[in-house]
Amino acid sequence: MQPKPNIVDLPVYQPGKPIEEVKRELGLDEVIKLASNENPFGSSPKAADAIRREIEQISIYPDGAAVELTNAIAKRTGVGADQIIFGAGSDEIILMIARAYLQPGDETVMAVETFPQYKHNVTIENGVSIEVPLADGKHDLPAMLDKINEKTKIVWVCNPNNPTGTIVSDEELTAFLDQVPDRVLVVLDEAYCEYVEDPSYSDGLALLKRYPNLILLRTFSKIYGLASLRIGYGIGAPGLIRSINQVREPFNTSRFGQAAALASLNDDEFLERCRTANREGLAFLRGEFDRLGLDYFPAHGNFIMVDVKRPSLEVFDALLRKGVIIRAGQRGYPTRIRITVGSAEQNAKVAEALEAVLQEIGVQA
Secondary structure: OOOOHHHOOOOOOOOOOOHHHHHHHHOOOOOEEOOOOOOOOOOOHHHHHHHHHHHHHOOOOOOOOOHHHHHHHHHHHOOOHHHEEEEOOHHHHHHHHHHHHOOOOOEEEEEEOOOOHHHHHHHHOOOEEEEEEOEOOEOOHHHHHHOOOOOEEEEEEEOOOOOOOOOOEHHHHHHHHHHOOOOOEEEEEOOOHHHOOOOOEOOHHHHHHHOOOEEEEEEOOOOOOOHHHOOEEEEEOHHHHHHHHOOOOOOOOOHHHHHHHHHHOOOHHHHHHHHHHHHHHHHHHHHHHHHHOOOEOOOOOOEEEEEOOOOHHHHHHHHHHOOEEOEOOOOOOOOEEEEEOOOHHHHHHHHHHHHHHHHHHOOOO
């Protein structure tokens, strides 16, 4: 049996190493994972309560249209219910967008480095990925604009960007959107938007009112702490959402996911605690990197990308042996690693382990 030729060399997404696997392989009693941008403080207690209530319904299909959750999101965001679509994480929305809009040979424009699932799903649909290098870790929007032509169907903007953690400002984004042709779909991935405190950051919901060719991606996997339940959503113009809905699989989000998301949605106290702890964690890590003389990109999500001045995969392996899992191996940043902000205890441990590793490896010429 022969697969589609365009996927033969397609890399499989590599998640962060599981904690139990590392413990078993290295014989460690304690391992911390700061690799997947998960919320180290868990999820709202209301989410667990909601899941317990759903257990009696485990044999019943979920609401295929997620009506109650859709209405709650619509109320909270001030958009119509017909402007919202749910997926198994926002990465399934990416898949559905590519499926709905791309034909073989269509072009899409994206940054490099950015979230790899954009290119992954474009390739599956036989589309062409036009990759534009980041400028100082940020999306180079003018350069991306220059790559738009008559073949361009989609432009992907991750804000804050994963893996660098940088943002483009509202002024930069608005100037860009003003010049993107109406026929080109702009996907604004705001998976980490709840963490951003910079006043220059854009209001994606306000931009939707001005640009009908824009769709926002958001998720319950990050600050809401529901990563295992796989639930995210997109917000866009009704016609846009209808087209994406036409390729959505039935019952693509679970009863547990919908119930937990609904319960979590208005727990603002939990979200504020997470934001505060994340702010403090970023400040601590920046202070440690400054002390160690390491450069880092401005971080606006729940992770930070730092230049360790050594091959990143060597640092990854050395940290792994000390029971710390981080992210490394970005092709455009061979000496940078990405560290998720953890609890105060975890942040202290990764800083201590990193300092020891850097001394062990030494600076590379």
